[in-house]
Structures are given as structure tokens and as C-alpha cells.
Amino acid sequence: MSVPSYWREMPQRYRLEAARCLNCGKISFPPRKICPSCKERSFETVQLEREGKLLTFTIIRVAPSVFTDQVPYAIGIVELKQNVRILCQIVDCRLDEIKSGMPVSIEFRRVSEDGEAGVIHYGYKAVPKDH
Amino acid sequence: MNRDVAVIGVGMNHWGELWEKSLRDIFVEAALAAIDDAGVDHIDAMYIGNMSSGLFNGQEHLASLMADYLGQSPIPATRIESACASGGLAVKQGCIEVMSGMRDIVLVGGVEKMTDVGTDEATFALASAADQTYEVYQGVTFPGLYAMIARMHMEKYGTTREQLAQVAVKNHYHASMNPMAQYPQKITIEDVIHSVMIADPLRILDCSPITDGAAAIILCPLEMAHRFKNHIPVKISGIGHATDSIALHTREDPTALPATTAAARKAYKMADKKPEDIQLLEVHDCFTIAEICVLEALGIMEKGRGGEAAASGLTWLDGKIPVNTSGGLKAKGHPVGATGVAQIIEIVTQIRGEAGDRQVDKARIGLTQNMGGSGGSTVVHILEAAQ
Numbered sequence: 323m324s325v326p327s328y329w330r331e332m333p334q335r336y337r338l339e340a341a342r343c344l345n346c347g348k349i350s351f352p353p354r355k356i357c358p359s360c361k362e363r364s365f366e367t368v369q370l371e372r373e374g375k376l377l378t379f380t381i382i383r384v385a386p387s388v389f390t391d392q393v394p395y396a397i398g399i400v401e402l403k404q405n406v407r408i409l410c411q412i413v414d415c416r417l418d419e420i421k422s423g424m425p426v427s428i429e430f431r432r433v434s435e436d437g438e439a440g441v442i443h444y445g446y447k448a449v450p451k452d453h
Numbered sequence: 454m455n456r457d458v459a460v461i462g463v464g465m466n467h468w469g470e471l472w473e474k475s476l477r478d479i480f481v482e483a484a485l486a487a488i489d490d491a492g493v494d495h496i497d498a499m500y501i502g503n504m505s506s507g508l509f510n511g512q513e514h515l516a517s518l519m520a521d522y523l524g525q526s527p528i529p530a531t532r533i534e535s536a537c538a539s540g541g542l543a544v545k546q547g548c549i550e551v552m553s554g555m556r557d558i559v560l561v562g563g564v565e566k567m568t569d570v571g572t573d574e575a576t577f578a579l580a581s582a583a584d585q586t587y588e589v590y591q592g593v594t595f596p597g598l599y600a601m602i603a604r605m606h607m608e609k610y611g612t613t614r615e616q617l618a619q620v621a622v623k624n625h626y627h628a629s630m631n632p633m634a635q636y637p638q639k640i641t642i643e644d645v646i647h648s649v650m651i652a653d654p655l656r657i658l659d660c661s662p663i664t665d666g667a668a669a670i671i672l673c674p675l676e677m678a679h680r681f682k683n684h685i686p687v688k689i690s691g692i693g694h695a696t697d698s699i700a701l702h703t704r705e706d707p708t709a710l711p712a713t714t715a716a717a718r719k720a721y722k723m724a725d726k727k728p729e730d731i732q733l734l735e736v737h738d739c740f741t742i743a744e745i746c747v748l749e750a751l752g753i754m755e756k757g758r759g760g761e762a763a764a765s766g767l768t769w770l771d772g773k774i775p776v777n778t779s780g781g782l783k784a785k786g787h788p789v790g791a792t793g794v795a796q797i798i799e800i801v802t803q804i805r806g807e808a809g810d811r812q813v814d815k816a817r818i819g820l821t822q823n824m825g826g827s828g829g830s831t832v833v834h835i836l837e838a839a840q
Contacts, residue, residue, distance in 0.1 A: 327586075331586060352586070352587065377605070377707070378601040378602075378604050378605040378608075378707065379601060379604065380597045380600035380601050380604065380652045380653050380654075380655075381650075381652065381653040382592060382593070382594060382597050382652050383649075383650050383651055383652060383653075384576075384594065384596070384651050384652070385592060385594065386573070386576055386577060386580060386589070386592065386594060387573040387576075387577070388592075389592040392592065395592065397591060397592055397593050397597055397601075398601065399601060399701070399702040399707065407702040407703060408587070408702060409587065409588055409591055409593060409700070409701070409702040410591050411591055411592060422604065422605070422608055433590065433591065433592070434590075434592070443590070445590065445591070
């Protein structure tokens with residue numbers, strides 16, 4: 323990943339910045355220029371709440387090259403409280419403890435290292451709650 | 454002007470790891486076979502479905518290159534990209550050119566040369582069909598995305614591990630009768646459920662392979678078809694095309710394929726057909742779970758009951774609605790951009806009665822469904838015997 327694109331995406335990766343439609347209230351993550359529900363073009367910036375539940379998941383055993391040293395790892399779809407979904411890794415637990423429907427919180431973590439631009443990539447991952 | 458379109462020629466290679474042949478070799482081989490099959494002495498225009506010759510071969514500007522090597526410069530040639538649905542979309546664009554009256558004889562091809570790079574690079578190229586910024590960045594793969602769909606389908610509807618396996622067993626059985634298939638070996642449920650895990654619950658025998666291959670068809674106005682070789686003319690009577698979010702997680706129900714449902718609705722309407730009129734289908738079984746979800750989205754199976762299709766025998770060659778008699782992506786192979794064109798070839802071959810051991814009795818109406826990524830684009834065609 324190039325340095326400009328990494329820099330550009332920091333508000334989403336680091337702070338979960340999303341856009342709330344000023345007409346219908348729908349939250350888009352990442353932010354959009356036009357609301358997919360009502361076609362409104364005015365938004366305010368909001369941060370996603372970091373609580374949600376796991377909808378579905380898988381354990382990746384054959385990974386893209388930058389993730390090869392992490393296999394096996396879990397990745398899943400998380401539904402956050404504001405009815406927004408994100409896809410991310412599930413960490414800080416045993417793989418056999420992961421279940422669909424489990425509550426998770428979203429935390430700031432290292433995602434991958436040594437990209438083509440030589441930077442370490444950070445972002446969000448899900449951690450099971452009450453764990 | 455709005456003319457009916459006929460498929461008057463088809464051609465493809467024996468798909469596989471074709472190390473001795475180049476990207477241009479395999480395309481030209483399939484295109485020449487289609488030209489000979491049709492008996493045309495020239496073509497007026499060409500469309501080529503190709504997902505990523507840039508990443509697989511470092512080669513863009515593909516349409517002009519292929520027109521040149523096919524000996525057809527200076528005809529207009531256009532490359533079409535919609536990830537794994539590139540081939541199906543090229544067929545649609547070729548049909549529009551003929552229907553509109555712009556050109557009469559149009560070659561539609563599809564090609565992908567995937568084994569010039571290693572598995573890592575091929576995985577990277579294929580992953581570019583997903584959302585690079587919000588899916589791929591996190592470490593997901595295509596088997597991973599379909600694995601999440603599979604887990605959800607199993608937990609929500611009770612679809613079983615064995616039902617997934619039956620899709621692969623069926624499609625390999627069909628491929629055993631297709632001389633062009635990459636993997637004609639028959640397999641068992643046991644083979645599938647004990648094969649290497651790729652992304653739980655999907656194992657290697659749930660996944661379509663990496664393939665080199667090309668496919669080509671010749672289109673012309675139906676009213677002109679009698680001028681060429683004496684094949685049963687096959688009419689493309691329905692065309693549907695739709696898009697959706699390419700990021701799986703943003704879809705309301707990740708087990709549904711709204712783009713497939715929307716594309717099918719348009720194709721059924723245009724052809725004046727209902728799901729129960731369709732006698733055989735070629736669908737996008739990039740993973741076993743995909744065939745299950747696609748049959749539901751097309752209205753062939755009830756929502757949630759797609760797993761019963763292969764398991765009950767319904768979609769086998771001798772069943773009521775044979776699905777993927779070619780072997781499908783799973784066993785015939787999946788050279789991404791060629792797949793949608795090869796699906797048309799299988800239905801045409803069946804309607805002509807030229808499918809040999811895998812011939813479906815009295816095949817007259819068939820449907821193809823070609824899908825990009827995890828469902829972000831779909832093209833559906835309905836084909837019928839024109840006499």
C-alpha cells in the first residue's frame with residue numbers, strides 16, 4: 323500500500339470516522355458523498371461506537387502474502403450498535419472460542435507489517451467481550 | 454432497430470495449467486475454433502472478457518493485441534471487465550452491438566492466463582475483485598468471504614457440511630464427461646470433507662481452481678443465421694445485468710445475492726420465461742456454497758433450501774434440473790474472464806445435442822449466471838433453440 327493512500331485512510335482506520343446523513347440519519351462507513359438510502363449529499367462526521375456483535379466469521383488458513391506469518395487467524399463481520407457493519411480480524415482469544423453472535427469491542431491494533439512502502443499498517447480489530 | 458441475436462459458433466480450449474501456451478495463444482486458439490465452428494469468413498467487431506491481464510501477465514491494451522493476433526486488425530475490439538463476471542458481461546455487450554444494428558458478426562471471447570504468476574500473486578490479483586480498502590486490508594481472501602457466507606447459511610438454515618460437498622461431487626462427476634475440463638476426476642463426499650481446510654468451513658475441494666483458458670462465441674442477427682453452417686441456431690432471448698455493493702459486510706443479508714435476483718428478474722422478463730421453464734443451468738459455483746445461494750437467488754430453490762438441490766439429486770445430469778453439466782467452475786476450471794463465455798458454450802452445446810455422454814435429453818431452454826466477486830455484479834442470459 324502506498325504512503326498517500328495509507329495517510330488518506332487514517333481517519334477511518336484509527337478513529338472509525340463515519341458520515342451521518344443530515345436528512346435520514348443513516349451512518350455510512352466509510353464516509354460517502356451521497357447517501358445510499360435517501361440520496362442526500364450533506365453529512366456530519368461521527369465516530370462509530372466500538373461495541374457490537376459478531377455476525378459470522380471464518381478462520382483463514384491460506385493467507386495473502388503479507389498475512390502469511392499470522393495464520394491461522396479469525397476474521398469476521400461485526401455489526402456495531404449504530405447498525406453499521408465492518409469486517410475485521412477477531413483477536414485476543416482462542417480460535418475455538420469464537421461463536422457467531424458473541425459480543426465484541428473494536429480496538430486499535432497492528433494489522434500488517436512491511437508493506438511495499440515500508441510502513442506498519444494499523445487499524446481496527448474485534449476483541450470478544452467478558453473475556 | 455432491435456434484432457434477435459443468435460449464437461452461431463462456439464470454441465474453447467482444453468482448460469488447465471497451460472504452461473506451454475501464452476495469453477495470446479490460448480485466446481486465438483479458442484477464437485479460431487469459434488470462427489471455424491460458425492463458418493464465417495470475417496468478423497465485424499470483438500469483445501473480450503478479461504479480469505486482470507495487468508496483474509496476471511503485466512499486459513493491458515488487450516483487445517487490440519488480440520484483434521491483431523487473430524488477424525482481424527483494424528476491427529473495433531473492446532475489453533470488458535467486471536471481475537469474475539467479465540465474460541458474461543462481454544456477451545451482453547456483444548449482444549447489444551448486434552441487437553442495435555451496429556454490427557452483424559461479433560466475436561465475444563473471454564480469456565485468463567493465471568499460472569504465469571505464483572499462488573501468492575494470483576491470490577492478490579483475485580482479491581482485487583473485493584474492496585481493497587475495507588476487506589482485503591484486513592487480511593480476508595475470497596475463500597474467506599464465501600466461508601463467512603457458508604457459515605451463516607449453515608447456522609441460519611441448517612445447511613450441512615455434506616450438502617456443500619455434494620455440489621463438488623456432482624460437478625466433478627459432470628466434468629468426468631467433459632473433454633475440456635481441467636479436473637475430470639470423480640470425487641466422493643469423504644474426499645471433500647477430509648480435504649485441506651482453506652477457510653473454515655470451506656476446504657480445498659469446495660473451491661474452484663486456478664486455470665488457464667479461453668472461450669469464444671460468434672453472434673449474429675438470428676435472421677442471418679441460416680447463411681452460415683447448419684447448426685441449430687440458438688437464440689439469446691433474455692439478458693439481465695445488475696450490480697451490488699462489492700463489500701460483503703455491507704449487504705443486509707450476506708447469504709442473499711440481490712444482484713443475481715435482479716439480473717434474473719430482467720432476463721426472465723425479457724425472455725418471457727419463469728424459473729420453472731428453465732431446463733438446465735450453468736451457474737457461478739466458484740465455491741460450493743455459491744451454487745447453493747445462486748439457485749436460491751434465481752428462484753430455482755426456495756430461500757434457505759438450496760443445499761437440498763444437489764443432495765437430493767435434483768441438479769444432477771439425470772435429475773429434473775441439471776446444473777453445471779460442464780463441470781462448472783469447480784471442475785471444468787475457472788479462468789476468470791473466460792468463465793461467463795464458456796457457460797454460454799455449454800448451453801449451446803446442449804441445445805444443439807452435441808454434449809456427448811453428458812447430453813441432457815431434449816434440452817431447449819437454458820440459463821447462465823455469471824457473478825463477480827462475492828456477488829457485486831451478475832450477468833444472466835437465457836438461451837433457447839430457435840426452431
